[in-house]
Amino acid sequence: xxxxxxxxxxxxxxxxxxxxxxxxxxxxxxxxxxxxxxxxxxxxxxxxxxxxxxxxxxxxxxxxxxxxxxxxxxxxxxxxxxxxxxxxxxxxxxxxxxxxxxxxxxxxxxxxxxxxxxxxxxxxxxxxxxxxxxxxxxxxxxxxxxxxxxxxxxxxxxxxxxxxxxxxxxxxxxxxxxxxxxxxxxxxxxxxxxxxxxxxxxxxxxxxxxxxxx
Numbered sequence: 229x230x231x232x233x234x235x236x237x238x239x240x241x242x243x244x245x246x247x248x249x250x251x252x253x254x255x256x257x258x259x260x261x262x263x264x265x266x267x268x269x270x271x272x273x274x275x276x277x278x279x280x281x282x283x284x285x286x287x288x289x290x291x292x293x294x295x296x297x298x299x300x301x302x303x304x305x306x307x308x309x310x311x312x313x314x315x316x317x318x319x320x321x322x323x324x325x326x327x328x329x330x331x332x333x334x335x336x337x338x339x340x341x342x343x344x345x346x347x348x349x350x351x352x353x354x355x356x357x358x359x360x361x362x363x364x365x366x367x368x369x370x371x372x373x374x375x376x377x378x379x380x381x382x383x384x385x386x387x388x389x390x391x392x393x394x395x396x397x398x399x400x401x402x403x404x405x406x407x408x409x410x411x412x413x414x415x416x417x418x419x420x421x422x423x424x425x426x427x428x429x430x431x432x433x434x435x436x437x438x439x440x441x442x
Contacts, residue, residue: 236257237358237422239276239300240253243290245290245291247331248286249282249288251358252325253282273301273304273309274317276297277297277317280314330371330375332368333369333371333372334376354371363403371403372393373403374404377400
């Protein structure tokens with residue numbers, strides 16, 4: 229899954245679109261794949277079509293045209309195929325695109341969590357969560373609350389989040405453990421090339437800090 233979503237991150241970065249558009253794209257992809265079996269050779273088609281749907285939903289002023297999407301795919305798919313896939317996606321999700329994402333909850337929680345200096349860390353972890361198949365077992369609100377918990381710990385603030393998120397540390401235990409496992413795995417970082425490049429994470433030297441969250 230991570231190679232597939234890495235493509236979405238790359239395209240999103242190149243066009244400089246709204247953060248929520250990326251999360252909306254991945255949400256649409258996940259919901260579509262829950263309902264449809266898709267051959268590996270057509271995964272990129274699903275990705276670019278979902279990306280286009282998300283851009284229109286978020287009312288992106290800089291959204292790419294269909295011919296741009298054909299270019300991003302190296303002409304692997306035609307504009308007609310992309311349009312047909314958009315229709316298929318909308319039918320599969322019942323034309324309902326308002327499902328909350330990790331970004332939705334994260335923005336809300338950060339307003340009350342007093343972790344201003346760790347905001348970039350939060351969004352870095354949130355984008356990593358988009359890449360990892362294992363994170364699909366957790367609700368977006370749980371992932372967002374876990375990320376804020378980590379940020380509060382690294383900022384040396386009490387990790388209790390009941391007030392801003394309604395989740396206690398005990399509620400987040402499984403999700404926190406999974407994030408720590410990913411951060412501690414030296415091979416996992418190779419999956420996040422586009423994200424690491426985007427945040428220039430080596431400059432922050434944050435990986436040892438992320439692991440120390442208790």
